[in-house]
Amino acid sequence: MSLNGATPPHVALADVSKRYGASTILERINLRVDPGALVTLLGPSGCGKTTLLRLIAGLAIPDEGRVSIAGRDVTRTPPHRRNVGVVFQNYALFPHLSVRGNVGFGLSVRRLPRETIASKVARALDLVQLGHLIDRPVAALSGGQQQRVALARALAVEPDVLLFDEALSALDRNMRESMQVELRRLLKDIGTTAVFVTHDQDEALTMSDKIAVMSGGRIEQYADPISIYARPETLFTMRFVGLSTELRGAVTGRSDGQVRVETPVGALTAQGAQSLGSSVVVATRPEHIRIAAPDAAPGDAGLNCVEGRIRQISFHGSRTRVAVEVASCADFAVEIGGVGDLPAVGAAVRLEWPPEQSFAYRDGSPGP
Amino acid sequence: MTDAPASILPSAVSGATASHWLRNHKAGIALALPAALVLIVLFIVPLAQLLSQSFKSDAGFSLHAYDRLLGDAYGRSLVWNSLRLGLVTTGITLAIGYPAAFGLALSKGALRSVFLASLFLPLAASVIAKAFAWTILLRSHGVINDVLIGLHLTDRPVRMIFTQTALIIGAANVFLPFMILPIYAVVAQIDARLTEAAATLGAPPVVAFLRVIVPLSLPGVIAGVALVFSLSVSAYVVPNLLMGENYPTLASTIAKAFLLARDPALGAAAGAVLMAIGLVVVVASSALARQSGSRRA
Numbered sequence: 001m002s003l004n005g006a007t008p009p010h011v012a013l014a015d016v017s018k019r020y021g022a023s024t025i026l027e028r029i030n031l032r033v034d035p036g037a038l039v040t041l042l043g044p045s046g047c048g049k050t051t052l053l054r055l056i057a058g059l060a061i062p063d064e065g066r067v068s069i070a071g072r073d074v075t076r077t078p079p080h081r082r083n084v085g086v087v088f089q090n091y092a093l094f095p096h097l098s099v100r101g102n103v104g105f106g107l108s109v110r111r112l113p114r115e116t117i118a119s120k121v122a123r124a125l126d127l128v129q130l131g132h133l134i135d136r137p138v139a140a141l142s143g144g145q146q147q148r149v150a151l152a153r154a155l156a157v158e159p160d161v162l163l164f165d166e167a168l169s170a171l172d173r174n175m176r177e178s179m180q181v182e183l184r185r186l187l188k189d190i191g192t193t194a195v196f197v198t199h200d201q202d203e204a205l206t207m208s209d210k211i212a213v214m215s216g217g218r219i220e221q222y223a224d225p226i227s228i229y230a231r232p233e234t235l236f237t238m239r240f241v242g243l244s245t246e247l248r249g250a251v252t253g254r255s256d257g258q259v260r261v262e263t264p265v266g267a268l269t270a271q272g273a274q275s276l277g278s279s280v281v282v283a284t285r286p287e288h289i290r291i292a293a294p295d296a297a298p299g300d301a302g303l304n305c306v307e308g309r310i311r312q313i314s315f316h317g318s319r320t321r322v323a324v325e326v327a328s329c330a331d332f333a334v335e336i337g338g339v340g341d342l343p344a345v346g347a348a349v350r351l352e353w354p355p356e357q358s359f360a361y362r363d364g365s366p367g368p
Numbered sequence: 369m370t371d372a373p374a375s376i377l378p379s380a381v382s383g384a385t386a387s388h389w390l391r392n393h394k395a396g397i398a399l400a401l402p403a404a405l406v407l408i409v410l411f412i413v414p415l416a417q418l419l420s421q422s423f424k425s426d427a428g429f430s431l432h433a434y435d436r437l438l439g440d441a442y443g444r445s446l447v448w449n450s451l452r453l454g455l456v457t458t459g460i461t462l463a464i465g466y467p468a469a470f471g472l473a474l475s476k477g478a479l480r481s482v483f484l485a486s487l488f489l490p491l492a493a494s495v496i497a498k499a500f501a502w503t504i505l506l507r508s509h510g511v512i513n514d515v516l517i518g519l520h521l522t523d524r525p526v527r528m529i530f531t532q533t534a535l536i537i538g539a540a541n542v543f544l545p546f547m548i549l550p551i552y553a554v555v556a557q558i559d560a561r562l563t564e565a566a567a568t569l570g571a572p573p574v575v576a577f578l579r580v581i582v583p584l585s586l587p588g589v590i591a592g593v594a595l596v597f598s599l600s601v602s603a604y605v606v607p608n609l610l611m612g613e614n615y616p617t618l619a620s621t622i623a624k625a626f627l628l629a630r631d632p633a634l635g636a637a638a639g640a641v642l643m644a645i646g647l648v649v650v651v652a653s654s655a656l657a658r659q660s661g662s663r664r665a
Contacts, residue, residue, distance in 0.1 A: 080576075096567070096660070105569050105571070106570050109579070
């Protein structure tokens with residue numbers, strides 16, 4: 001497959017479409033997951049991410065296109081012959097079996113010798129640090145422990161790819177955050193390929209090598225977490241991952257990769273290549289905007305610059321969010337690290353940010 | 369099957385813990401009281417009378433009635449006939465009802481309503497009406513024979529009524545809902561993702577069914593078996609209408625002893641034996657249910 005010596009993808013979906021009745025769930029999806037990569041399908045509910053995961057698992061069959069895992073075309077292969085491991089949203093542990101029975105299930109249906117099963121079960125439980133609970137009934141475990149049993153059960157069969165369907169969403173916040181870090185380290189240690197489904201952007205940014213942002217049955221952008229956050233290619237990605245301030249306007253000038261946009265708060269420069277006169281939305285992340293006193297010496301002449309009044313300050317511990325009303329028609333979201341040295345609510349301020357941190361998107365969608 | 373009676377004893381030793389126990393269980397006692405009264409008046413008292421009657425003779429306490437009932441081949445055939453009716457009916461309703469319960473659990477919308485109605489509505493019809501309906505269908509000049517003769521499939525009426533086949537068909541029909549409903553209630557609660565989890569772990573559909581779904585459906589099966597067996601082992605109307613005198617059972621012996629032969633001791637002894645059989649099944653099935661439940665607790 002590889003013409004240029006690049007690694008062939010471990011999981012590949014080619015032109016995959018899926019419809020239920022009249023509604024299209026997935027529309028010509030192309031996705032390549034490198035061996036050992038952790039990829040997250042991120043999107044709001046109904047975007048098709050779970051269906052996509054089920055197509056990889058074999059729990060659903062695509063209407064068009066091909067699915068391959070580890071170089072094998074599995075488009076029509078039933079799930080029990082795919083060698084995948086799935087961690088389900090509410091774990092789907094077998095309630096009538098012990099921890100041992102659950103983790104050993106996949107090995108025992110493969111008819112492995114008893115001793116092999118015992119040692120593989122022990123190793124899988126060691127990986128998730130639950131060896132001491134091997135004889136417990138699963139109903140006697142806490143949510144976090146059940147989650148680990150579900151993971152050990154999927155790991156025990158040494159799957160070609162591990163699939164996680166909102167697998168961390170049932171855990172409480174602290175548990176979820178520590179599990180994200182631990183799970184990433186564990187999967188990297190084993191070197192397994194994994195695909196996660198989540199609607200939680202923090203989880204996606206923390207855990208993934210690559211994120212596929214999905215919307216309406218399509219992949220909006222497929223890139224590493226930093227690119228997704230710092231250079232969102234579509235307004236949807238900009239809105240779904242992280243916060244931003246959006247301003248509508250018309251393009252009045254353009255030069256090498258940047259556009260000049262006339263907005264209600266004045267003319268702004270942003271990254272973009274839209275044609276003159278077209279309507280665009282200019283979006284800017286809150287942490288790139290700097291708050292300055294209105295009478296302070298202006299920074300670099302190339303900076304975008306607006307004046308406004310502080311409307312609200314909310315403290316979030318490691319960072320502080322400031323809402324700034326500009327020209328009584330726009331509310332800017334600004335974020336600064338720590339407490340900062342802030343004027344009081346009501347004070348007049350000047351906002352400055354570099355054009356490289358603003359992005360212009362074609363205004364095809366309803367406003368924010 | 370609660371542990372309540374066991375906990376009354378030790379707490380009665382000290383007044384403080386007894387009043388404590390009462391306070392903690394006030395609501396439970398109040399709620400159970402009407403049912404307990406009904407049980408005591410309508411079940412425990414007559415049962416005690418029945419048992420004492422079965423041990424009574426002119427010379428005081430004796431096992432004479434049990435000897436007359438079980439002492440000869442005829443008496444033992446009564447027990448065997450009752451047992452066989454119970455076992456075969458339970459087996460057949462299980463074989464038909466188990467898949468039906470899954471069909472019911474998998475059905476949706478209007479279809480499920482139709483299924484459920486077809487299970488519940490027959491329960492509203494009297495057993496006598498249903499058994500009698502079968503005699504109309506099965507008798508020598510009944511509906512089925514008329515059709516068979518009309519189609520020239522046979523020139524003489526096929527003998528169906530008063531055969532064991534008729535008995536089994538009738539009993540299975542009458543008791544089937546009592547097998548389907550408890551199994552359905554359990555199966556409908558099984559998480560569909562368990563089958564998917566089993567499939568992704570490498571289990572082909574049959575293996576997933578045998579190793580996940582069947583074990584999880586056992587509590588329903590046990591309940592259904594206990595219900596159908598205890599109902600059919602003591603059935604009176606169905607064997608009586610479909611088999612008549614050809615299939616004497618413990619139940620029919622009770623009726624005859626009390627109503628015709630004026631031999632209450634014999635009737636009471638037959639009743640006691642029937643009760644003992646029922647008791648064994650109920651105790652065994654609840655023990656099984658607890659065992660299959662405790663593995664999950």
